[in-house]
Amino acid sequence: MTPITKLNMVKALNLALLQEMERDPDVLILGEDVGVDGGVFRVTDDLQRKFGSQRVIDSPLAEAAIIGTAVGMALYGLKPVCEIQFSGFAFQCFHQIENHAARYRQRSQGRFHCQMVIRMPYGGGVRALEHHTESEEQFYAHVPGLKMVIPSGPRTARALLTSAIRDPDPVVFFESKALYHAAKEEIPEDPETLPIGRAQVVREGVDLTLVAYGAMLRVAREAADVLQAEDRVETEVIDLLTIAPLDRETIVTSVGKTGRAVVVHEAPRSFGPGAEVAASIMEGAFLHLEAPVRRVTANDVSFVGFAREKANIPDVARIVAAARETLAF
Amino acid sequence: MTPITKLNMVKALNLALLQEMERDPDVLILGEDVGVDGGVFRVTDDLQRKFGSQRVIDSPLAEAAIIGTAVGMALYGLKPVCEIQFSGFAFQCFHQIENHAARYRQRSQGRFHCQMVIRMPYGGGVRALEHHTESEEQFYAHVPGLKMVIPSGPRTARALLTSAIRDPDPVVFFESKALYHAAKEEIPEDPETLPIGRAQVVREGVDLTLVAYGAMLRVAREAADVLQAEDRVETEVIDLLTIAPLDRETIVTSVGKTGRAVVVHEAPRSFGPGAEVAASIMEGAFLHLEAPVRRVTANDVSFVGFAREKANIPDVARIVAAARETLAF
Amino acid sequence: MPRTILEPRFHVEYLSILDSDGNLDAALEPKLSPGELRSLHRAMVLARRFDERMVRLQRQGRIGTFAPIKGQEASQLGSVITLRATDWMVPSFRETAAMIWRGWPIEKILLFFAGYVEGGRPAPDQRDLPITIPVGTQLPHAVGLAYAAQYRGDDAVVMAYFGDGATSEGDFHEALNFAGVWHVPVVFVCQNNQWAISVPLKKQTHSKTIAQKALAYGLPGIQVDGNDVLAVYTAAREAVERARAGEGPTLIECVTYRLGVHTTADDPTKYRTQEEVTAWEQKDPLTRFRAYLEKKDLLEDGLEQRVDEEIAEAVRRFEATPPPDPLLVFDHVYAEMPPHLRAQREELARWLREGGAPAPEPPEAPQGATPMRGQRLTRR
Amino acid sequence: MPRTILEPRFHVEYLSILDSDGNLDAALEPKLSPGELRSLHRAMVLARRFDERMVRLQRQGRIGTFAPIKGQEASQLGSVITLRATDWMVPSFRETAAMIWRGWPIEKILLFFAGYVEGGRPAPDQRDLPITIPVGTQLPHAVGLAYAAQYRGDDAVVMAYFGDGATSEGDFHEALNFAGVWHVPVVFVCQNNQWAISVPLKKQTHSKTIAQKALAYGLPGIQVDGNDVLAVYTAAREAVERARAGEGPTLIECVTYRLGVHTTADDPTKYRTQEEVTAWEQKDPLTRFRAYLEKKDLLEDGLEQRVDEEIAEAVRRFEATPPPDPLLVFDHVYAEMPPHLRAQREELARWLREGGAPAPEPPEAPQGATPMRGQRLTRR
Numbered sequence A, B: 001m002t003p004i005t006k007l008n009m010v011k012a013l014n015l016a017l018l019q020e021m022e023r024d025p026d027v028l029i030l031g032e033d034v035g036v037d038g039g040v041f042r043v044t045d046d047l048q049r050k051f052g053s054q055r056v057i058d059s060p061l062a063e064a065a066i067i068g069t070a071v072g073m074a075l076y077g078l079k080p081v082c083e084i085q086f087s088g089f090a091f092q093c094f095h096q097i098e099n100h101a102a103r104y105r106q107r108s109q110g111r112f113h114c115q116m117v118i119r120m121p122y123g124g125g126v127r128a129l130e131h132h133t134e135s136e137e138q139f140y141a142h143v144p145g146l147k148m149v150i151p152s153g154p155r156t157a158r159a160l161l162t163s164a165i166r167d168p169d170p171v172v173f174f175e176s177k178a179l180y181h182a183a184k185e186e187i188p189e190d191p192e193t194l195p196i197g198r199a200q201v202v203r204e205g206v207d208l209t210l211v212a213y214g215a216m217l218r219v220a221r222e223a224a225d226v227l228q229a230e231d232r233v234e235t236e237v238i239d240l241l242t243i244a245p246l247d248r249e250t251i252v253t254s255v256g257k258t259g260r261a262v263v264v265h266e267a268p269r270s271f272g273p274g275a276e277v278a279a280s281i282m283e284g285a286f287l288h289l290e291a292p293v294r295r296v297t298a299n300d301v302s303f304v305g306f307a308r309e310k311a312n313i314p315d316v317a318r319i320v321a322a323a324r325e326t327l328a329f
Numbered sequence C, D: 001m002p003r004t005i006l007e008p009r010f011h012v013e014y015l016s017i018l019d020s021d022g023n024l025d026a027a028l029e030p031k032l033s034p035g036e037l038r039s040l041h042r043a044m045v046l047a048r049r050f051d052e053r054m055v056r057l058q059r060q061g062r063i064g065t066f067a068p069i070k071g072q073e074a075s076q077l078g079s080v081i082t083l084r085a086t087d088w089m090v091p092s093f094r095e096t097a098a099m100i101w102r103g104w105p106i107e108k109i110l111l112f113f114a115g116y117v118e119g120g121r122p123a124p125d126q127r128d129l130p131i132t133i134p135v136g137t138q139l140p141h142a143v144g145l146a147y148a149a150q151y152r153g154d155d156a157v158v159m160a161y162f163g164d165g166a167t168s169e170g171d172f173h174e175a176l177n178f179a180g181v182w183h184v185p186v187v188f189v190c191q192n193n194q195w196a197i198s199v200p201l202k203k204q205t206h207s208k209t210i211a212q213k214a215l216a217y218g219l220p221g222i223q224v225d226g227n228d229v230l231a232v233y234t235a236a237r238e239a240v241e242r243a244r245a246g247e248g249p250t251l252i253e254c255v256t257y258r259l260g261v262h263t264t265a266d267d268p269t270k271y272r273t274q275e276e277v278t279a280w281e282q283k284d285p286l287t288r289f290r291a292y293l294e295k296k297d298l299l300e301d302g303l304e305q306r307v308d309e310e311i312a313e314a315v316r317r318f319e320a321t322p323p324p325d326p327l328l329v330f331d332h333v334y335a336e337m338p339p340h341l342r343a344q345r346e347e348l349a350r351w352l353r354e355g356g357a358p359a360p361e362p363p364e365a366p367q368g369a370t371p372m373r374g375q376r377l378t379r380r
C-alpha cells in the first residue's frame, strides 16, 4: 500500500504539481510570482528551485499574455499550468480563454488543442478586499470547450489537479482560499486521480439532496449533520467537483430518490450555476420533485466588503433553513 | 398625434441616438468606425457629421480602452454610448465592464456611477465567420450592477435604446444582426421609451408560455402561429426585452396560468439564460407546473461555421416540437 | 546629476531597396537565385489573381465575407519566404498570400470563407495556426510557440502577422513585452496598410511609426517599404536569422497599403479618397517587382494563365465539396464527447433522420451586404 | 533611399535635483515657499507615520491586508501637490500619501482596509477616484476623465498613479495610446519601485527604462529620481502645466523603492536581499528632504508628535465606527433597487430580525497570514 501523508490543500496541490512535473517534462508552470516567491499562497512553493526558471516561469504582470502564451505553448505540445493570482483578475484574460483556449480544437478540427490548466484562487471568507473574494465559476461553466473544476478539500484538490494536468482539454481550476489552510486530509503519496465530469455522493440520504462544491461543501455537510441531529432528516450531499460539464446523472439520480433539492454556492444567485442545477433537475426528475429546488447563494451584489461578508455567503443556518422550507413544502 | 415613420432596426437605433444626442449634450458616442464610417452596420450613420468628431469618436482599435475611457467619462458626468463592433470582441473589455462599469456605484457608495450604454451586434443568421455569430448575453446577465437588454425589432430597439441612454446604470445592449434589416416597423417620431426590467406579453394564450427575446422572438411567434393553426393551442408569448434584471413576475404570472413553458435562445444551453428562466419559473410557479420547462437553444458548441448554422440555431420546427412535447407531457 | 539625456539615443531604421520608380540600391540587393525570384513572383501573381477571384466568388454568394489582400503581396511574401517548413506561421485574417505559400490548399481557404469549419484545419504536419479573427489576439500565441521551441531546444522561428490597427490592442503590448523578457525566436510582422477599416493610422496612434513601438520593449524595430519585396525580404531574413541564432525578437513594420475593401462588406468610399488609392496604385508591389524581373529577363511567359488554371482547378474542387454534415460540430469540442454533448448530438441526429432539421444552407448572397465599390480588378 | 535612420532620434531625459548625498543642483531648485516646503514635509512625515501605524493595526487584526508605501512618499507627494482641488487624482492601491494630501480622512482609509464599503466613498465634491485594485485598470478611466474635462471645456488635469508592474498590462498600453491620440490633459505617474511583488523590473520588461515606453505613443517621457521630492515636483509641475495648457499627456517614471512588504500578506525575504533594502534605505526620501529643510532652517519642532496625535485621533474615530449594517450593500448596486434585490434584501432583513444571521465579524487576525518579516519601523 502506498504511504499516506496528512496535508492541507496548499501542500496537496503542491504535491500534485511536483509529481506531474516529475512525470512529464512537458508540464510547466507560468504566472505572476509563481517562481521565486512560490505563489502568493505558496501553492507552487519550491518548484522553481527544483525545475528551474524555464519551467516555473515568473511572468510579467499581464493575465491575457499569461493565458495567450500558454495557448501558444499548448499548441506546440507543452502542457502549461497557469496561475492567475486571484480569480478576480481573470477577466483580463477572459478573451484568451473564451476565444482561444476553449476553441482551438474546434477551430483546427482536432489538429491543435490546448492541454492546459488555469488555476486560480476564488471565493470569500479570508477577510480580503474587492476582487479577492468573488466566485466567478459561472462565467467559465457557460463556455463550450472548457472544463470547470472546483475541489472541496486537500484530497480532491490533489486528485483533480492531477487529472486536470493530464486532461487533453483546457481546465479552469478554482481553489477556495478559505480551504487552503482550513484542514488537513490523508493523502496517498502515489499520484491519485479523479475523473473530471463526475460528481461524488459524499453522504447518502433519502429525504433531501444538497448540491454543493468548493468551500460550500463543508458547510453543506455541517448543515446535513444539523438536519440529522435536529430534524432526523437523511440528507444526501453531492459534491459537484466538476461544475462543467455538469454531472447531471448523479444529481438527477439522487433527486429521483429524495424528491427535494437545495443547491448552494458562493456566486451570486441570478443566472448562476444553481440555475443550471435547478433546471437540470427539473428536466431530469420532474415527476419526482416534491418541492421546487431552492438556491442558497450569495446575493446579487458584486462585492460587499469583508466586514459584511458573513451575511452574504451561505452558512449552515441558511442552508438548514432552506432545507426545512423545502422539506415542509 | 406624433407622426409615424416606417424604419428598419438600423434606422430605428440611429433615430434613438440622434434624438438623445439632440436632447442631451452629455451623450456621446465612442467606438471603432462609428464616426466617418457610421459603424460597420451603419447604426451611427451621419452622426459624426451632425455632432462632430469630439462627440462621435472614432477610437483606436482597443475594446478595453473604449469601455475604460467611457467609464472615466461617465464618472465625470458624461453619458457615453459605446459600440463594440461585434459581441464576439467584447471579452477584450469584459474586465472593464465587470470590474468597473458595474461596480463604481457600489465601490464609491453612490458618489460615482456609470451612466453608459454598451451597444453590440450579436447573434447568428447572417452567414458570418467565427466570433461574428455568437450570443453572449449570459455573461452580462450574471454581473450584478449591469442591465442586459435585447430588443426584438425596430420599435422596441428604438424605445429601449432611448431608455438605456437615460438609465443611470450601465446597460449592455445587444442588437441582433439578423434583425438589423429584417423588417420595418412603424415608429412614432417623438421619442418613445420602454421600461428596462420589464418583459412584454406579446401574444396571449392559456395553454403554454413561450419565453424568447431578440431574433428568437419572431421565431417563437411563428411557432405560436403554427401551434394555433395545427394544434389549436393558445400560446402566450413573452418577449423578455430585458434579460437582467429578469422580469420574473411577468413570466411567473404567465406560467401560473398556462402551467407549461418553453424558453428559447441562441446562446448555448448549459449554464445559459434559459436555466435562470426555468429555475425562476420553478421557484415562482411550482405548483402550477404541469411539465418541466423545456429549453430550445443552440447546442453547447462554441461555433459551428455558417454552413452549419441553421442546424444549430433554434427554428420554428424545433420550437413547435418542443412545445408539443411539453403539451403532451 | 541635472537634467540629462539617458543613453543610448534610440533610433529606428528605414529600409528600402527597390523603390516605386524602379531604382535599385544594388549594394543592398539580396542574393536571391533566379529560381527563388521566379517562384516569389509566381506566388505574388497567384495571390493577386486568387484574391480577385475570391472577390468574384463572394459577389456571387459562393463564399461569405472575406478580407482581400490586394496591395499587400510583397509584405506577406517577402517575409514568409524566409521561413522553413519547420518554422511557424501565425496569421491574422488577411494573410492569404502567406497561407498559400505555406501550403494551405486554395480550396481549403475557400471552404473557410464559405463557413465550413473544415477550412480551419491545417495539414497534420503543417506548422501554421489557423486564421485568427479577434485582432491582435494571435500575438501571445506566437510568443508561446516561440517559448516552446526554445524550451524544447528546437531551432524553429515563429513569424506572426498583424495590422496597424492591431498595435492598439493590449494583446500586442503584452505579447511584445513577454517576447522581450523571454528573448524568444519570434518575428512580429506588422502590415501597416494605413487603415484599420475606416480609421487611418494617425487616429490609431500618436507615434510617427509603428517600428518605434519596439523601443518600449527594448527590441529592435525596423520600418521597411512594404511594397518593396526585396526590402521586406532583407529585413525579414535578418530578423529570422537573429531569432534563430538566439538573439531574440524583432518588430518589422511594412509600410504598405490595402488597395481594396477592408472586407467584402466594406465600402471604403465612405472614408478615403480615390486620389489616395490612385497614388498607392502607383506603388503596386507587383508592377515594381515585375519591372525588376524584366530587367533580369526572368519573366515567365504564360504565368497568369497557368496561375488562373490552378485557381480554376481549386475552385472546381471547392465546388465539389459535399454538403456539410451538421453532426461534425460535436466532434472537436472536447477530446472525448461528454454526456450532454452526446445527448445533444443524438437529438440532432434523430431530428435530421426524421427530416425535422432544415437542409444545409446553399450558397446564396448575404442579405444587406454592401456592394464593393472600393475593389477593382487588376488591370494588367 | 537605402538604410536610413528615421528622424527624430528619440531620447528620454533623467531628472535629479537633490541627490541622496544631499547635493543640490541649485539651478534646478524649484521655487517653493517656506510654507509649501513645510506642509510638504509635514505630509511626508504624516504619510510615513500613518503607514507604520497601519502595519501595527494590521498585525493586531484591526484592519485587513494593505499595501504599505514606505519609501515612496516623495514620488507620491512631489507629484500630487502640483494638483488643484478641481483636478482629478486617480490612485491605484498604494497611494495612501497622495490620498491623505487630497483630503481622504485617515479614518476612512482605515475603514476601507477594515473591509467597509464606506471606505471607498469620496466626499461629495472630491475629485478623486476610489482605490483601484486590478492593476492598471484605472488608467483608461483617467484618460476618460481627461477627455471629459476637455470636452466640457474645464481646465482640470488628471493625474494617474500606477506601478512598474502595471506597465505590462494591456490597459496601460491602451490608455497611453488613447491619451496620445486624443491629446488629453493627463499625467501618468509610474512609481517604479523596482518590484511587482516578487518580480523585479528586469523580469517585468526588457526596456531599460519605463520612461522610454512613452515613445511608443509619441508622448514625452521623463525619468526622475523618485526619492527626490524636488525632482518629482519639478517634473510633475511641468507635466501638469503642459497638460493644462492643452499640450497633452506626459509619462513620468519615478525611480523609487518599496522599503517594506508588498502587502501585509507578503514576505519579501523570499525574493530579495537585505543588502538591496539597506542600500535603498540610504536613499530614503524623508532623510534627504529633512536635511534640505534643516539647511534652510525650516524644520518644525514636535512635528512627529503632532502628526502622531492626529493619527491617534483618527484611529479613535475609526474604532468608534458602529458595526456594519449588512443591509447597506443592496443600496448602491443600481440607482433604483430592482425587485429581485428588494426580495433578497427583505429576506436578509427578516433573517437578521429573527436572529438567524451571524453577527458582523469582529476584527480578528486573518487565518494563515504570513508574518511580515520585511516591514520594519522608522528608526528615526
Ligand SMILES: Cc1ncc(C[n+]2csc(CCOP(=O)(O)OP(=O)(O)O)c2C)c(N)n1
Pocket (backbone or CB within 6 Å): B032, B061, B063, B085, B089, B092, C094, C133, C134, C135, C136, C162, C163, C164, C165, C166, C167, C193, C195, C196, C197, C258, C262
Ligand atoms: C478584437 C477585435 N476587435 C474588432 C474587430 C473587428 N475588426 C476586424 S478587422 C478590423 C481592423 C483591423 O485593422 P488592422 O489591424 O490595421 O488590420 P487590417 O484590417 O488593416 O489588415 C476590425 C476593427 C476584430 N476582428 N477583433
Ligand SMILES: Cc1ncc(C[n+]2csc(CCOP(=O)(O)OP(=O)(O)O)c2C)c(N)n1
Pocket (backbone or CB within 6 Å): A032, A061, A063, A085, A089, A092, D094, D133, D134, D135, D136, D162, D163, D164, D165, D166, D167, D193, D195, D196, D197, D258, D262
Ligand atoms: C490585474 C491584476 N493582476 C494581479 C493583481 C495582484 N497584484 C496586486 S499588486 C501586484 C503587483 C503590482 O506591481 P506594481 O504595478 O509594480 O505596483 P506595486 O505593488 O509595486 O506598487 C499584483 C500582481 C492585481 N491586483 N491585479
Ligand SMILES: [Mg+2]
Pocket (backbone or CB within 6 Å): C163, C164, C165, C191, C192, C193, C194, C195, C196, C197
Ligand atoms: Mg490596417
Ligand SMILES: [Mg+2]
Pocket (backbone or CB within 6 Å): D163, D164, D165, D191, D192, D193, D194, D195, D196, D197
Ligand atoms: Mg512595483
